[in-house]
Amino acid sequence: MAATSRFPLLSWTTIAPVLGVLLLAVAWGRDLAPVLVALVAVVLAVTVLAAVHHAEVVAHRVGEPFGSLVLAVAVTIIEVALIVTLMVSGGPEASSLARDTVFAAVMITTNGIVGIALLLGALKHGTTLFNAEGSGGALATVITLATLTLVLPTFTTSTPGPEFSGPQLAFAALASLALYAMFVFTQTVRHRDFFLPVNEEGVIEEHAEAPSSKAALASLGLLLVALVAVVGLAKIESPAIEAGVRAAGFPQSFVGVVIALLVLLPETIAAARAALRDRIQTSLNLGYGSAIASIGLTIPTIALATVWLDGPLMLGLGPMQMILLLLTVLVSVLTVVPGRATRLQGGVHLVLLAAFLFLAVNP
Numbered sequence: 001m002a003a004t005s006r007f008p009l010l011s012w013t014t015i016a017p018v019l020g021v022l023l024l025a026v027a028w029g030r031d032l033a034p035v036l037v038a039l040v041a042v043v044l045a046v047t048v049l050a051a052v053h054h055a056e057v058v059a060h061r062v063g064e065p066f067g068s069l070v071l072a073v074a075v076t077i078i079e080v081a082l083i084v085t086l087m088v089s090g091g092p093e094a095s096s097l098a099r100d101t102v103f104a105a106v107m108i109t110t111n112g113i114v115g116i117a118l119l120l121g122a123l124k125h126g127t128t129l130f131n132a133e134g135s136g137g138a139l140a141t142v143i144t145l146a147t148l149t150l151v152l153p154t155f156t157t158s159t160p161g162p163e164f165s166g167p168q169l170a171f172a173a174l175a176s177l178a179l180y181a182m183f184v185f186t187q188t189v190r191h192r193d194f195f196l197p198v199n200e201e202g203v204i205e206e207h208a209e210a211p212s213s214k215a216a217l218a219s220l221g222l223l224l225v226a227l228v229a230v231v232g233l234a235k236i237e238s239p240a241i242e243a244g245v246r247a248a249g250f251p252q253s254f255v256g257v258v259i260a261l262l263v264l265l266p267e268t269i270a271a272a273r274a275a276l277r278d279r280i281q282t283s284l285n286l287g288y289g290s291a292i293a294s295i296g297l298t299i300p301t302i303a304l305a306t307v308w309l310d311g312p313l314m315l316g317l318g319p320m321q322m323i324l325l326l327l328t329v330l331v332s333v334l335t336v337v338p339g340r341a342t343r344l345q346g347g348v349h350l351v352l353l354a355a356f357l358f359l360a361v362n363p
Contacts, residue, residue, distance in 0.1 A: 012046070013049075013050045016043070016046045016047050016226070017050055017054075017223075017225040017229055020044070020232075021228060021229045027040060028236065032236070040237050040240075041240065044234065045262065048262060048266065049266050050226050051074060051226035051230060052267065055070050056070075056270060058070055058216050058219050058223065060211060061216035076294055077297075078263045079105065079260070080301045081230060081234055082101075082238075082262075083097055083259065083298065084301070084305055085234045085235045086238045086242070094311075095312045095313060096256075097255060098298065099315045099317065102149070102256075102298055103317060104259070104356075105263075105264060106142065106146055106291050106328075107356045108261065110287060110291055110328055111356065113268050113271045113287035114284060114287045114288075115346045116272055116275070116346070116350065117280060117283030117287065118335070118343070120346075121278065121280045122343035125278045127341070127342055128280040128341050129340050130280045130284055130336075130341075131195065131196070132336060133191070133194045134187070135281070138284070141182075141183045141292050145176055145179055145180075145291075145292060149172050149295055150295075150315060150316065150325070151316070153314075154316030154318075154322070161316075162314050162315065162318075163313055163315060163316065169306070172303070173300035173303035176295060176300055177296060179292075180292060180293065180297060183292055183296075197281040242255055250361050251360070251363060253363075267287075271283035271287060274286070284336075324359070328352055331348055331352060
């Protein structure tokens, strides 16, 4: 992770959150012309990147694996904000948006982020090495969360359709929180060494200069400002996102893919950078940690939001999606168990991601 002991006041990462809040104040509650809608989209994307940059600064201050945790939580907050915003404005048509977004996040993290990291790491450094204990535990948590929240609703019988009944949704939300809490405790306290980068000599620590306390606090403040801007701008931009998907002739479910791609782009960049520095474990922490946070925090939040949201909450996956998830699980297990991987494994994961994206557009 990049770090600096001084805080640049005129950098784009400082300007973007402030600009986002100012644009939010100007545009809120108004009908915008197409040019302004495009401007909001650009500022929203840049603010998301700035938010994760500041999360990365704070993360580097507290150290790995806390750093990956901070990044994952920051990205998940943005994801939840976008989902809730679109569900509020979308009405009954948005009943499956949470499922579509969470499933897209799982596929992008476990195949996209992991695949890019393994491929880049192998191309530059040969065989990539990582800690199978930590990555295996993280992958097992992802599999359990995905099955409990995205697969089981298709097969339950208390409520017609691929959705949970009230008690079932409450159980799934509590189980997701419990699994997320256990993972965080394992990653940051009990078995922290399982999630540190490794090389042929064993576990290695990150020795890059950490940012100063002043720089970290400034980034924390700007991170909060950026999150407020992202939530508000997403509300403004949500009609344009849905209209763009319809105009392209894509299924409505592709809106969830757009959200996941947007919020996970910075994580993907961070994972790629770590892989090029031969820190594959950090890349896997980002990938699997984001998937765990996406499910473990999004589902409970959406479950709570159903108190005031109208319409059903469709969480169950269809047959094609379950096949893709099953194939991803099998390939991921075979990738993680040896504790090392080559460019082949990276390529296989990227082909799975390509299949998911193609079928999301052309089911």
